[in-house]
Amino acid sequence: MIETIFWLSFTIVFYVYCGYPVLLVLWRRAAARPVKKRHWEPTVTVVIAAHNERERIERKLQNCLSLDYPSRKRQIIVSLDGSSDGSEFLVWKYVSQGVELVHSRSHAGKAAALNRALKRATGEIIVFADVRQTFDRNAIRELVANFADESVGAVSGELVLMPTDPGRHLQLGQKQEEATTDVGLYWRYEKALRSMESEIHSITGATGAIYAIRRELYKELPQDTILDDVLTPLRIVLQGKRAVFEPEAKAYDAVACCSRGEYGRKVRTLCGNYQLLVQCPLLLMPWRNPVFIQFLSHKVGRLLVPWALVALVVTNLSLHGGVYALTLTLQAAWYAFAIVGYALSRREATEPLVIPDENERAERAA
Amino acid sequence: MKRLVSLPFTFALMNWAALAGLYYFITGKKDVWSKSKSSHVHKN
Numbered sequence: 001m002i003e004t005i006f007w008l009s010f011t012i013v014f015y016v017y018c019g020y021p022v023l024l025v026l027w028r029r030a031a032a033r034p035v036k037k038r039h040w041e042p043t044v045t046v047v048i049a050a051h052n053e054r055e056r057i058e059r060k061l062q063n064c065l066s067l068d069y070p071s072r073k074r075q076i077i078v079s080l081d082g083s084s085d086g087s088e089f090l091v092w093k094y095v096s097q098g099v100e101l102v103h104s105r106s107h108a109g110k111a112a113a114l115n116r117a118l119k120r121a122t123g124e125i126i127v128f129a130d131v132r133q134t135f136d137r138n139a140i141r142e143l144v145a146n147f148a149d150e151s152v153g154a155v156s157g158e159l160v161l162m163p164t165d166p167g168r169h170l171q172l173g174q175k176q177e178e179a180t181t182d183v184g185l186y187w188r189y190e191k192a193l194r195s196m197e198s199e200i201h202s203i204t205g206a207t208g209a210i211y212a213i214r215r216e217l218y219k220e221l222p223q224d225t226i227l228d229d230v231l232t233p234l235r236i237v238l239q240g241k242r243a244v245f246e247p248e249a250k251a252y253d254a255v256a257c258c259s260r261g262e263y264g265r266k267v268r269t270l271c272g273n274y275q276l277l278v279q280c281p282l283l284l285m286p287w288r289n290p291v292f293i294q295f296l297s298h299k300v301g302r303l304l305v306p307w308a309l310v311a312l313v314v315t316n317l318s319l320h321g322g323v324y325a326l327t328l329t330l331q332a333a334w335y336a337f338a339i340v341g342y343a344l345s346r347r348e349a350t351e352p353l354v355i356p357d358e359n360e361r362a363e364r365a366a
Numbered sequence: 367m368k369r370l371v372s373l374p375f376t377f378a379l380m381n382w383a384a385l386a387g388l389y390y391f392i393t394g395k396k397d398v399w400s401k402s403k404s405s406h407v408h409k410n
Contacts, residue, residue, distance in 0.1 A: 186376065266380055270387030303388075306381040334374050341375025344368065 006315040006324075009308035016301035023297070024196035032199045035244050038148035044140055045075040045123030045215070049113040053131040054085040060131045061094045069140045071098060079117035082107035111221035111228055118218055126215050128229070133159065133209040133251040142249035143212040153217045153241025154233040156194070156203055157210030157249030161187050186262075191247075193298060198245035202237045202291045204298045205230035210251035217241065222279060227272035230299075231279060237291055238282055273299050 046064055050057060057078070064076050078091045079102040091101045102116050118126065125144050129135065136142075139157055146155045194203045208229035217236045221228055233243035276299070277284065284300075286292040313335075316328045 186380070262376075263379055263383055266383035267386045267390060270384045271390045272387075274388055274391040303384055306384040309381055335378065337371045338374035338378040341371035341373075342379075344371060345375060 002315045002318050005311055006319060009311040009315065012301070012304055012308040013312065016297065016305050020297040020301065021193060021196075024193065024200065028196050028199050033201065033242075034199070035146050035152055035242075036149040037145040039141060039145050040148055041070060041073055042124040042144055042147065043073045043075070043122065044069060044125045044127055044144060044212075045077060045121040046127045046129055046140070047077050047079065047114060047117045047121065048129050048131060049079045049081060049110050049117065050083065050087065050131045051081045051107070051110070051113075052083050052085045052087065054083075054087045054090060056131045057087050058090050058093075059134075060129070061091070061099060063134050064129070065094070065097055065099075066137065067135055067140050068137050073123075074098075074140075075121065075123050076100065077102060077117045077120055079113040080104065081110065081113040109223050109225075111225035112223050114228055115220050115223075118215070118220075121215060124215060125212050126218065127210070127212045128208065129251070130209045133253045135210065136250040136252070139210060139249045139251065140212075142246055143210070146244055146246055147212075147214065149242075151242050152244055153236040153239065154206060154213045154243035155211065155246050155249070156206035156229075156233065156243070157212075157251055158191060158245070158247045159187070159207045159209050160250050160252050162252055162254055191245075194245045195247065197291070197294050197298070198243075201294070202243040203233065203245050204291060204295050206233045206243065207251070209253065210249060214241075224275075225272075225279070226268060226275050230272065230276060234276075234280060234283060234291075234295075238280075238289065240290075270303065273303055 048060060048064070053060075061076070061078070067074075076094075076098060077100045080088055080091070081104050083103070088101060088103050091099060095101065100120060102113075102120055104113065104116065108116075114128070125147055127140060127143060143155050143157055146152050197203045205227070206229045208227075211229055211233065213232060213236060217239055218232065219235055221231065225231055237243050282288045283292075283295050289295060312327075313331055316324060316331060319328075
């Protein structure tokens with residue numbers, strides 16, 4: 001019995017992190033479904049939901065206004081959720097440039113902020129953006145090109161995590177190396193999975209910083225939704241459309257300084273995954289969910305792995321000799337290294353990454 | 367050398383986050399904006 005639990009736990013961990021990527025590689029080779037992209041110019045609404053983002057909101061608006069897309073076909077809506085820092089006054093400065101403001105005086109949640117914005121949206125395509133990240137100049141064009149394929153209902157862009165390096169500033173338009181910290185590598189692994197899932201059928205979640213959908217497919221979000229960027233694309237997949245990944249539509253952000261910096265975001269994401277199972281039980285029905293295997297392997301698997309890891313340690317303590325002595329030694333070494341890593345991470349410092357806007361870049365060039 | 371210890375730490379931390387996520391979900395402590403009712407719209 002203990003041996004069975006041990007090997008079952010080992011299989012879960014191995015499959016989720018190694019077996020599933022291999023399965024995707026083989027699946028993609030056998031049944032890839034390329035998206036029929038075409039560059040066109042549908043009307044687009046960029047939706048930015050924010051709460052107390054006074055420090056960053058202007059930079060974000062300047063970035064959105066400088067994107068390569070005809071202004072007559074572009075609507076920008078900022079939905080402020082109970083901001084108390086005066087962000088609305090900064091947004092008002094951009095109303096004359098076509099920016100629209102939806103302002104709730106009280107906290108209603110990000111989902112409610114998005115729902116309010118969507119009631120004002122008129123574009124055929126809705127592009128969701130966060131305040132913190134900066135879009136690449138051609139990001140919208142690259143996103144909407146995928147919607148020329150009628151089977152596509154949602155498109156996720158690529159979030160590029162740049163290294164946090166004091167004294168070095170990210171210059172858009174220049175080739176930059178993506179972060180190679182542990183968090184950066186983990187994110188690259190995630191994007192590789194998404195890319196393969198996209199080629200087969202659909203991704204199991206978009207990047208909140210940059211994703212787009214057909215407006216007609218949007219369903220109002222429950223007010224306490226944690227992961228709008230996962231629930232919305234998966235709802236679209238359940239409606240029979242594809243949710244794909246577009247690596248040419250880039251948004252830039254600074255990588256978390258260290259693993260501890262990424263921890264909070266990860267807790268929120270995984271908390272949201274639990275909520276997703278309650279909010280959308282159809283995802284667990286293989287006859288209703290066209291990406292059931294992907295969802296089970298990628299999302300549910302990540303929730304099972306921690307329990308499997310605990311079971312691996314506990315059962316291994318009762319199993320002696322042969323291969324079990326080796327696995328116990330390896331596990332002990334792994335967690336000993338992890339403890340040393342924890343001690344080292346406490347010394348790491350945080351330095352913010354500054355992404356200059358168009359004016360700053362022009363000033364520096366001069 | 368640093369990666370030798372930071373990789374296991376990151377892996378352990380990310381998995382610990384799943385357990386913490388379950389705790390936050392069950393107790394209703396979610397790191398997102400919370401609920402309310404009223405809103406108004408500025409029209410440009």
